[in-house]
Amino acid sequence: MGQDDVWNTEVAGRYDTPGVGMFAPEVLGPTLDRLVELADGGAALEFAIGTGRVGIPLAERGVPVTGIELSEPMLARLRAKADAATVPVVLGDMATATAPGEFSLVYLVYNTISNLLTQAEQVECFRNAFRHLRPGGRFVLELGVPELRKLPPGQDAVVFAHTEGYTGYDTYDVVAQRLTSHHYRELAPGEHRLLRSHHRFLWPAEMDLMGLVAGFTLESRHADWAGAAFTADSPSHVSVYRRPD
The missing domain is CATH 3.40.50.150 (Vaccinia Virus protein VP39)
Incomplete structure (x- = not known):
């Protein structure tokens, strides 16, 4: 993408x-x-x-x-x-x-x-x-x-936001120096939308x-x-x- x-x-x-x-x-x-x-x-x-x-x-x-x-x-x-x-x-x-x-x-x-x-x-x-x-x-x-210091062994995700109607977390590929941000939003009761964006961290x-x-x-x-x-x-x-x- x-x-x-x-x-x-x-x-x-x-x-x-x-x-x-x-x-x-x-x-x-x-x-x-x-x-x-x-x-x-x-x-x-x-x-x-x-x-x-x-x-x-x-x-x-x-x-x-x-x-x-x-x-x-x-x-x-x-x-x-x-x-x-x-x-x-x-x-x-x-x-x-x-x-x-x-x-x-x-x-x-x-x-x-x-x-x-x-x-x-x-x-x-x-x-x-x-x-x-x-x-x-x-x-x-x-x-x-x-936020690599927040990753314990075997874990590749860090939650950066968790509020009513929204949850956001990043997944890391530390070898490729990439992260993907995942944004879950509640648009209406029972209706959710996921948006992902890809990044190279430095x-x-x-x-x-x-x-x-x-x-x-x-x-x-x-x-x-x-x-x-x-x-x-x-x-x-x-x-x-x-x-x-």
């Missing part, structure tokens, strides 16, 4: 959850604050802009935002909220597609680099970010830390090597968008790479 099959019309139609989850002010606010700071008065390019969860409010804060997006249904949802003059978007793969202009910031949020299923594709994503940035520009990624150290291969240097790493210290127990990280001046 390709990524364009995962991010289909059905998924796009229920992706936006205004005010809650990924769209909650306490989640989105610190993200936008940090991205405005990192853009440093310049233009920003969002890889895998999706329905515009981050890109649209970032543009509303005065940062010129361009996007790259592979899924036509996700892009259609974005277009219902912002026209091409407000947030221009190139339809294509974030590892290879080219957007016009030069940017001071390229960003990739909410684990999306893991949607590229090979190491080579992930390296090309770093290289593509480098090509789009002006000298001194930054590439920032938000990514979870693989560690911060591997990301740093990808950055080095592409020409970046690591500028900072924090546990979240608000700037909390990254530790061995942090479940995720926000890493900022800089193109040399």
